Amino acid sequence: MILKPKGTKDIYGFDAKYKLKLEEIIKEIANSYNYTYIDTPVFEHSELFHRGMGDTTDVVSKETYDFKDRGDRSLTLRPEGTASVARWFIENKLYGNLTEPIKSFYINKFYRYDRPQAGRYREFTQFGSEIIGTNDPIADAESISLAYTVLEFLGIDNLNIYINSLGDTESRENYKKALLEYLKPHKEELCNDCEERIEKNPLRVLDCKIDGHKEIIKDAPKTIDYLNEDSLKHYNKVKQYLDLMDINYTEDFNLVRGLDYYTHTVFEINHGDDLSIVGGGRYNGLIELLDGPKTPAVGFAMGIDRVINLLNEKEVNLNIKDNIDVFIIHVSETEKETAVYLAQDLRLNGLVVETDFFDKGIKGGFKSADRLNAEYVILLNDNDLKENLVTIKDNKTKDEEKVKMFDVAEYLNMRL
Ligand code: HAM
Numbered sequence: 029m030i031l032k033p034k035g036t037k038d039i040y041g042f043d044a045k046y047k048l049k050l051e052e053i054i055k056e057i058a059n060s061y062n063y064t065y066i067d068t069p070v071f072e073h074s075e076l077f078h079r080g081m082g083d084t085t086d087v088v089s090k091e092t093y094d095f096k097d098r099g100d101r102s103l104t105l106r107p108e109g110t111a112s113v114a115r116w117f118i119e120n121k122l123y124g125n126l127t128e129p130i131k132s133f134y135i136n137k138f139y140r141y142d143r144p145q146a147g148r149y150r151e152f153t154q155f156g157s158e159i160i161g162t163n164d165p166i167a168d169a170e171s172i173s174l175a176y177t178v179l180e181f182l183g184i185d186n187l188n189i190y191i192n193s194l195g196d197t198e199s200r201e202n203y204k205k206a207l208l209e210y211l212k213p214h215k216e217e218l219c220n221d222c223e224e225r226i227e228k229n230p231l232r233v234l235d236c237k238i239d240g241h242k243e244i245i246k247d248a249p250k251t252i253d254y255l256n257e258d259s260l261k262h263y264n265k266v267k268q269y270l271d272l273m274d275i276n277y278t279e280d281f282n283l284v285r286g287l288d289y290y291t292h293t294v295f296e297i298n299h300g301d302d303l304s305i306v307g308g309g310r311y312n313g314l315i316e317l318l319d320g321p322k323t324p325a326v327g328f329a330m331g332i333d334r335v336i337n338l339l340n341e342k343e344v345n346l347n348i349k350d351n352i353d354v355f356i357i358h359v360s361e362t363e364k365e366t367a368v369y370l371a372q373d374l375r376l377n378g379l380v381v382e383t384d385f386f387d388k389g390i391k392g393g394f395k396s397a398d399r400l401n402a403e404y405v406i407l408l409n410d411n412d413l414k415e416n417l418v419t420i421k422d423n424k425t426k427d428e429e430k431v432k433m434f435d436v437a438e439y440l441n442m443r444l
Contacts, residue, residue: 035142035150037333045348046336047153051135053346054155054178058133061174063157066132068112074102080111080318082288084229086237091140105139109156110289110311110327111318117160118320129161135332147303147334158327160315165262167326168293168310169269175297175306175328176275182335183344184299189276191266191295192283194231194251195259197313200291203254204230214244235286250281259292266293289314293326299338306330351401353379353444355423356408357393363408370406370418370436377437379444397423404440 032038039047055065074094081088093105106112113132117123122130135155142148157174159167172189179187194200207230215223219238226233233239234248255263270277277295285294285307294309308328315323339346356371358364364387371381382400384393390407397405407419407428418436421428422443431439 033150035144035148037149037151042348042350043336043340045350046339046346047332049346049348050155050182050332050335050339053181054133054135057178057181058157058174061131061170063131063133063174066113066116066134067136068106068109068116068134070137071103071105072112072115074104076111076115076318077104077107080114080289080314081108082229084225084232085287086232087140087286091142093139093141106136107138107140108287109134109136109138109154109329110158110287110314113156113158113160113327114311114315114318114320114325117323118315118318123161123315123321123323126161129159129167131157131159133157147331147337149333153332154329155332156327156329158325160325161323163262163312163324165265165293166269168262168266169273169275171308171326171328172270172277172295172297173273173275175308175330178330179297179305179335182339182346183342184305184335184338186300187305188278188298188301189295190280190283190298191270191277191293192251192280193255193259193263193266193292194284194290194294194309195255195263196291199251199255199259202256203249203251206249206254207231207234210249211244217242217244229288231284231288232286234282234284245282248282251284252279252281262292285309289317295328297330299334303334304331305334305338349380351380351403352382353402354381354404354406354440355393355397355400355402356381356383356406357390357397358384358387358408359389360410362410363413366408366413370408370433374437374440377441379437379440403444406436 077092078088083089087107092107095103097103137151137153139151141150144150159171176189208226211226211230211233222233222236222239234245239245283294289311290309291312292310296304297306298304306328310326312324354374356367358367367383371383374381402423405421405423412418416433417430418433419428420431420439
């Protein structure tokens, strides 16, 4: 038997309904913020992610699915969407005549060779959004607001928004120096990876899965103390805009996020203290790093699999329809032929209709109708059909009526 690869899953049953409904809700809310949908390739040239996200990050150094295609090109299954959207922006020269920022969103599958566990998969889905072309703190606040609004709309409680600022390049470099000086004497206490990392990128020690929780990290220098005047102003404005939108947040001065491209605002939305549902921030240097012109940008990504797990745990319904409107029962072959075109007609009239695939007859048909929670049952009968009549039975009250074939759709639509 061939099983699915480790860290992947089949989405079916109620999870599949959640997924489709979630996509609908996300599209509607993203539309109200005026974001347009973008779909980028599942694989890109490896260099895009390796350079964009940073070679010292866990995602790039340990988790990318890198492969050579038959033309000997180095390709990578996308581990995230930000670098792809930045590539799209540069490749299509969208920077040429930017009169408004470009606001886009995506709902895609992503791939990371991570250790599978609850809520952590090797193939997972993210809803992400990116605003490119503005450094206005209003964009940082809007990003947080969009992610939070979706989660709130879904009825997920116990949400905590954590924010911090890494500042601009100057502030970040000053902070990095201070952090390096602080970490050097503690080198021996760090894990092997971090011992190597501190010279290359000391920030990565702060979000290391092993060292990140150690006391030495808790006492490390804080980014907020190294922000220059402009960076502090930017950060304060983001907080002010969040206050104006009545969005509560907690400042976490140890939050640096695990990817290299961040500048200024970084944020996470957790369920409870630990489960990260959303991660995002500003990345003013990424587009330049990928050979585009210097262009400010900000965005986030939400883990859809984690959201679905939470909806399941809380048994949130989201008004998902899990029954059918009509089940059509036939006995003879001519009745079955009628069922075929009647079902087609009713479906075109917006009804959810099922027919009998196993010629179960009347008793079996009613059992199917009950299993599928049908609101109505249509009983076809050759004698009635001669007069163009069908019997419609309310499956709850068991009341029944004979209705002219041409009136069936209207009859049902008025009652459902
Ligand atoms: P990230 O923090 O790597 O950020 O991922 C964002 C979210 O994706 C996480 O909070 C989590 O919910 C979900 N996620 C990540 N890895 C997995 C996994 N292995 N299994 C299930 N869910 C996962 C980014 O990806 C950035 N591109 C976000 C961003 C957009 N920053 C700016 N724009």
